[in-house]
Amino acid sequence: MSPELLRLSGVSFAYDRERPVLRGADFVLHAGERVAVTGPNGAGKTTFLHVMVGLAKPSAGTIEAFGKSRTSEGDFPEVRRRAGLLFQDADDQLFCPTVAEDVAFGPLNLGKSRAEAREITRRTLARLGLQGFEDRITYKLSGGQKRLVALAAVLAMEPEVLLLDEPTTALDTETEERMVDILNSLPQAMVIVSHDRDFLAKVANRWVRLENGALREAASA
Numbered sequence: 001m002s003p004e005l006l007r008l009s010g011v012s013f014a015y016d017r018e019r020p021v022l023r024g025a026d027f028v029l030h031a032g033e034r035v036a037v038t039g040p041n042g043a044g045k046t047t048f049l050h051v052m053v054g055l056a057k058p059s060a061g062t063i064e065a066f067g068k069s070r071t072s073e074g075d076f077p078e079v080r081r082r083a084g085l086l087f088q089d090a091d092d093q094l095f096c097p098t099v100a101e102d103v104a105f106g107p108l109n110l111g112k113s114r115a116e117a118r119e120i121t122r123r124t125l126a127r128l129g130l131q132g133f134e135d136r137i138t139y140k141l142s143g144g145q146k147r148l149v150a151l152a153a154v155l156a157m158e159p160e161v162l163l164l165d166e167p168t169t170a171l172d173t174e175t176e177e178r179m180v181d182i183l184n185s186l187p188q189a190m191v192i193v194s195h196d197r198d199f200l201a202k203v204a205n206r207w208v209r210l211e212n213g214a215l216r217e218a219a220s221a
């Protein structure tokens with residue numbers, strides 16, 4: 001069996017105590033897996049990704065990541081570095097004036113020099129077909145371009161796991177095909193939340209469904 005990367009055991013979470021979102025959810029991610037997560041609107045798919053990286057704190061259950069139990073706030077910065085989250089809304093990910101600043105932000109934060117961060121930014125943008133985008137003004141990009149730049153910002157951190165929340169939102173057919181090719185060329189294990197079953201069928205090798213607060217293995221598309 002491939003190494004275990006993330007494990008949620010008996011995780012419960014509620015924004016409002018009356019309406020729990022996760023109820024004793026169990027999930028394990030192994031290296032090499034690209035897990036499609038489907039489920040009705042409001043089932044808690046985004047919440048599930050956020051719990052894995054400590055952006056939502058469970059009321060019960062345990063989280064293990066990269067071989068360690070993660071309990072306190074201080075445990076999660078490392079998890080967020082190693083498990084990169086592509087937010088559902090690119091505007092939550094991109095907050096700098098230019099594309100280069102947004103993509104270089106993570107590497108600089110990890111202690112890379114300016115020259116190293118510039119090189120990582122150039123390489124990552126080129127890999128996503130965004131060569132020459134460095135000086136573009138982020139807020140003026142199209143929805144699809146923003147999505148790819150947000151992915152570049154995640155990949156620039158060289159994460160071991162990718163958590164992708166609706167990665168094809170705002171993408172036209174051509175850009176969606178590019179996203180498929182990019183994801184299929186990457187080595188990382190992935191958890192991919194999406195309502196787009198055709199897209200998922202092209203990238204996923206395992207399917208789970210989130211319903212009634214728990215995850216269940218599911219048949220593919």
Ligand SMILES: Nc1ncnc2c1ncn2[C@@H]1O[C@H](COP(=O)(O)OP(=O)(O)OP(=O)(O)O)[C@@H](O)[C@H]1O
Pocket residue numbers: 015016021039040041042043044045046047048
């Ligand atoms: N910050 C918040 N405060 C209060 N309730 C929230 C918050 N975020 C989400 N919720 C509620 O929690 C439930 C789960 O939301 P979540 O976004 O995780 O679902 P989802 O499966 O990702 O939905 P969708 O498919 O529509 O994106 C929903 O009922 C939602 O309204």
